[in-house]
Amino acid sequence: xxxxxxxxxxxxxxxxxxxxITYNTMYSTSRVMSFTAGQLGMLGGVFGSLFxxxxxxxxxxxxxxxxxxxxxxxxxxxxxxxxxxxKSLDQHLYVLSTLAVALLIQNLTALQWSxxxxxxxxxxxxxxxxxxxxxxxxxxxxVVTIVGLEYLYRHTLVGRAFVAIAEDNFxxxxxxxxxxxxxxxxxxxxxxxxxxxxxxxxxxxxAFFANGPLLNFYGFIPVAxxxxxxNRGAVIGGILLGLFQQAANFTVGGxxxxxxxxxxxxIVLLLRPQGMFGxxxxxxx
Amino acid sequence: MTITRRGLVQASAGLAAASSLAAPxxxxxxxxxxxxxxxxxxxxxxxxxxFNRGVVYAAEALNAAGGVKGRKVEIITRDTQGDPTKAVxxxxxxxxxxxxxxxxxxxxxxxxxxxxxxxxRGKMPxxxxxxxxxxxxxxxxPNAFRIAPxxxxxxxxxxxxxxxxAKAKKVAVFGDxxxxxxxxxxxxxxxxxxxxxxxVVKANIDATQPDMTPDMLxxxxxxxxxxxxxxxxxxxxxxxxxxxxxxGWDVPFIGHPSLASGEIGTLIDKPANWEKVYAxxxxxxxxxxxxxxxxxxxxxxxxxxxKVNLQDTLLWWVACGIDAVNLVAKAVETGGSSxxxxxxxxxxALKDYPGYFGDxxxxxxxxxxxxxxxxxxxxxxxxxxxxxxxxxxxx
Numbered sequence: 001x002x003x004x005x006x007x008x009x010x011x012x013x014x015x016x017x018x019x020x021i022t023y024n025t026m027y028s029t030s031r032v033m034s035f036t037a038g039q040l041g042m043l044g045g046v047f048g049s050l051f052x053x054x055x056x057x058x059x060x061x062x063x064x065x066x067x068x069x070x071x072x073x074x075x076x077x078x079x080x081x082x083x084x085x086x087k088s089l090d091q092h093l094y095v096l097s098t099l100a101v102a103l104l105i106q107n108l109t110a111l112q113w114s115x116x117x118x119x120x121x122x123x124x125x126x127x128x129x130x131x132x133x134x135x136x137x138x139x140x141x142x143v144v145t146i147v148g149l150e151y152l153y154r155h156t157l158v159g160r161a162f163v164a165i166a167e168d169n170f171x172x173x174x175x176x177x178x179x180x181x182x183x184x185x186x187x188x189x190x191x192x193x194x195x196x197x198x199x200x201x202x203x204x205x206x207a208f209f210a211n212g213p214l215l216n217f218y219g220f221i222p223v224a225x226x227x228x229x230x231n232r233g234a235v236i237g238g239i240l241l242g243l244f245q246q247a248a249n250f251t252v253g254g255x256x257x258x259x260x261x262x263x264x265x266x267i268v269l270l271l272r273p274q275g276m277f278g279x280x281x282x283x284x285x
Numbered sequence: 286m287t288i289t290r291r292g293l294v295q296a297s298a299g300l301a302a303a304s305s306l307a308a309p310x311x312x313x314x315x316x317x318x319x320x321x322x323x324x325x326x327x328x329x330x331x332x333x334x335x336f337n338r339g340v341v342y343a344a345e346a347l348n349a350a351g352g353v354k355g356r357k358v359e360i361i362t363r364d365t366q367g368d369p370t371k372a373v374x375x376x377x378x379x380x381x382x383x384x385x386x387x388x389x390x391x392x393x394x395x396x397x398x399x400x401x402x403x404x405x406r407g408k409m410p411x412x413x414x415x416x417x418x419x420x421x422x423x424x425x426x427p428n429a430f431r432i433a434p435x436x437x438x439x440x441x442x443x444x445x446x447x448x449x450x451a452k453a454k455k456v457a458v459f460g461d462x463x464x465x466x467x468x469x470x471x472x473x474x475x476x477x478x479x480x481x482x483x484x485v486v487k488a489n490i491d492a493t494q495p496d497m498t499p500d501m502l503x504x505x506x507x508x509x510x511x512x513x514x515x516x517x518x519x520x521x522x523x524x525x526x527x528x529x530x531x532x533g534w535d536v537p538f539i540g541h542p543s544l545a546s547g548e549i550g551t552l553i554d555k556p557a558n559w560e561k562v563y564a565x566x567x568x569x570x571x572x573x574x575x576x577x578x579x580x581x582x583x584x585x586x587x588x589x590x591x592k593v594n595l596q597d598t599l600l601w602w603v604a605c606g607i608d609a610v611n612l613v614a615k616a617v618e619t620g621g622s623s624x625x626x627x628x629x630x631x632x633x634a635l636k637d638y639p640g641y642f643g644d645x646x647x648x649x650x651x652x653x654x655x656x657x658x659x660x661x662x663x664x665x666x667x668x669x670x671x672x673x674x675x676x677x678x679x680x
Contacts, residue, residue: 001502004532008498015495117520119551129531204495206520206552214493249499254488255462 005246007130011204013242014142015041018197019219020226020234021145025190026074026082028166028229029183031089034098036077038216039105040070040191042209044198046113049120049207059123066199067192074191077101078184102212109209120202134203141200145193146235162186166229218245221265227275237276316359317352317623319344319613320379322390322400324367333392335598335671336414337362339606340389342593353614356623360610365391369399376400380407386623387412387616389609394420394465401426410616410628412609421652428625430632430652432609432645434660438653439541439565440473442660443513446563447539448482450662450678453511457486457504459525461516469515469541477513485509492518497528505534514540523552530558538562538665545665545673547597559666563676566663569642570600571675578672585641586670600671601642608640 022037047069051062081097126133152159164172165182173179197215198205205211221241226233244264248257268276321340323333344358352358361383363375372391379385380403387410391397394417404411405426413420414433421431434442447453456477460470467489474487485507490500504512516522522544529536530553538544538561545564553559572578578586585604589595593603613628615638620627635654638645645654663673 001506004498004502008496012495116548117518117523117552122554132531201495205493206523208493208520210493214491246496246499249494250503253486253500253503254490258491 003130005250006243007132007135009243009246010239011135011138011201011242012246013239014138015197015201015205015215015238016218016222016241017142017235017238018138018145018193018200019215020222020238021149021231022190022194022197023219023223024229024231024234025149025186025193027223029162029179029186030078030082030086031169032082032086032094032098033220033223034077034082034094034187034190035216036073036081036098036102036105037190037194038214038219039102039212040073040194041198041201041215041219042109042205042212043070043073043105044195044200045120045202045205045207045211046109046118046198046209047195048199048202049118050113052121053119059121063199067195070191070195071188072191073105074187074189074194075184077191078187082183082187102216106209106212109212113207113209115209117206117208120205120207122203138197138201138204141196142235142238145196146231149231158182158185221261223275225265225268225276227277230275230277233275233277314356316357317613317617318359318361318383318385319610320375320383320385320388320390321360321362322365322372322375322379322388322392322396323362324392324396325362325364327366327368329367329393331598332414332602333390335602336390336392336606336609338593338598339603339608340610342589342603343607343610347610347614353618354621356617358610358614361385365396367393367396369396372396372400373403376403376409380404380409386410386625387613387628389413389606389613391415401429404428408625408629410613410625410632412612412632414605414609423650423652426652427649428629430647430654432605432612432640432642432654434565434655434657435653436469436472438655438657438660440469440476441657442565442662443473443540444476444480444482446662446676446678447477447511447513448480450676451511451537451539451563453482453509453537455483455485455508455510456513457507457509457511458484458488458513459486459500459504459516460489460514461492461518461521462489463492463516466516473513473515490516490521492516492521494521494524497521497524498531501525501528501532501534505532505536509536511537511539514538514544516541517543519543519546519548519552522546523549526558526562527552527554530554535561539662541565545663545668547668550666556666562665563662564665564673566661566673566675567601567642568659568661570604570672571661571663572669572672573675581639582641595671598671603671604641608642608645611640612638612645 019037019041026034047066048062051057051065081101085093085097124133153163161177161182222234222237225237245261248260323337324330325333344360347358365372389412394415397413397415397420405428411429412432416436418435418437458470458474460466474484478484486504542565544562569582616628616631617623620631632647633649635647643655643659647654662676664676667674
């Protein structure tokens with residue numbers, strides 16, 4: 001029983017963590033919380049099902065196509081919803097613009113795909129019970145993503161440029177870094193990470209247009225818990241959220257588990273407003 | 286010729302008398318106009334698409350046979366898209382501009398809640414298949430008649446099967462988090478407890494919850510011998526069934542007709558996961574061990590062959606659509622008039638009218654015309670031409 005809850009909690013938590021990383025990746029280069037993150041996760045499942053079940057493509061090809069499609073959508077989001085509002089970040093117009101794009105994506109999916117959940121195929125036909133691939137694939141995807149991002153940020157020039165932009169946008173530009181191009185690249189990267197979350201978790205989430213808002217909400221919590229822009233914090237926050245949520249589903253069930261999750265979320269934020277792993281921001285006075 | 290005042294008065298009086306005599310004659314020859322509020326597009330369109338096939342078939346059959354006392358049946362359809370606002374607009378158009386004689390629909394409760402009072406104000410004879418109990422109230426809505434079961438009747442059938450045929454004494458009740466899911470699960474749990482069952486778990490589950498393992502573990506640990514489901518979410522139902530299989534548990538699922546939805550078949554991991562699942566069905570549209578429907582509907586199937594597609598819909602939707610049109614025609618034929626008073630009066634006196642979906646009876650104080658005894662449980666995975674096999678346990 002405990003093993004079942006652990007397997008289920010880790011899997012769900014890994015999906016939330018990946019959506020949290022999607023939020024962070026977009027935030028790091030633009031200072032914008034883009035509410036398209038959950039929709040990218042939803043599209044990961046929908047595109048995966050489309051390419052594999054409707055078009056009959058093998059899963060590796062479908063994965064590449066899904067990541068590419070969502071990366072392109074990330075770029076479109078940057079052009080349509082982020083760039084126009086960057087000059088007035090303090091007015092938080094990006095909340096409206098990114099929410100509008102998110103709603104657009106969701107409604108287009110409902111119209112063009114289906115309003116009913118559609119099946120997502122098994123990928124590797126491996127494992128059963130708590131070792132079923134539907135549980136460990138999201139965890140594996142999360143590990144691969146975090147290792148890949150660490151490598152990118154620490155050992156490649158492009159990655160270091162990302163970090164530089166995230167640390168101090170003005171200084172990075174003064175050094176001649178192509179801030180605009182790096183921002184576009186980070187949105188493409190975020191699109192791919194979000195799509196990977198939906199693809200790896202497709203067997204749990206199914207290909208369903210209504211997954212977008214769910215992932216938007218539950219993907220945001222790890223970001224707030226782990227500290228804005230902190231990927232390691234998002235992963236730990238996501239896994240903890242998944243485990244706590246599944247434990248709450250088991251103990252109190254249904255609607256009350258959501259109440260338990262959000263109560264804990266509020267308590268953590270009251271105690272540590274900067275998140276569990278975020279540093280308090282020093283403000284010059 | 287000189288026109289005198291007396292001549293003018295006499296001519297006017299004659300004209301008035303002639304036109305008053307002609308009015309009933311005109312009324313007796315005009316078509317019987319039936320307004321059809323159908324959610325033919327949008328997310329909840331599947332039932333109305335099925336009903337519509339029955340409506341079109343019935344109207345064509347009546348007209349081909351010469352109509353009702355020489356009057357043709359005219360169906361005036363408005364696609365409400367499942368939107369209560371559009372349903373309200375269409376209802377007002379039908380009452381005040383199109384002057385229909387009766388309205389069939391809407392086909393989902395959300396729309397019906399919005400239009401029932403409007404139809405009552407307009408004294409419009411209305412027949413609908415919506416399940417929400419409060420939609421039928423002979424005091425507030427003396428014009429509204431239900432042609433399908435109410436939710437309370439569904440609940441009675443599910444509870445009866447769970448307690449008397451599945452012999453479960455410890456029951457878990459799951460609904461989704463919609464208004465319908467919450468109210469139906471609450472009512473079901475209360476009625477089960479009242480009838481002596483122990484409701485070991487009652488939960489409303491978010492239909493998008495990715496994994497159902499914790500909820501199913503709760504039910505198993507609590508000793509549930511049956512799981513009663515109140516949800517239209519096929520994704521949630523399929524996840525529950527897949528989880529049941531992963532756990533190696535064979536507890537029966539009993540409940541909402543959505544358990545038998547074709548979508549479930551595409552979402553479960555393997556066909557065996559859909560075994561021991563019993564959905565609300567109807568005697569008239571359930572086949573026996575020999576694969577035969579009741580004689581009346583075997584005959585209907587033969588008539589529909591080649592004319593109405595049953596592959597992607599349910600027979601009861603089509604049969605119900607046919608019955609709705611026939612009930613209006615029957616009221617006009619028996620009452621001799623298409624006035625709203627006459628139609629309502631005739632329906633109020635209807636006793637055991639043999640429809641294809643059920644045998645309907647109404648009285649002035651009870652407008653739930655579908656007999657509870659006709660509601661049965663179907664084996665959910667046995668869909669064939671829109672019909673299902675009876676669940677085990679029926680003699």
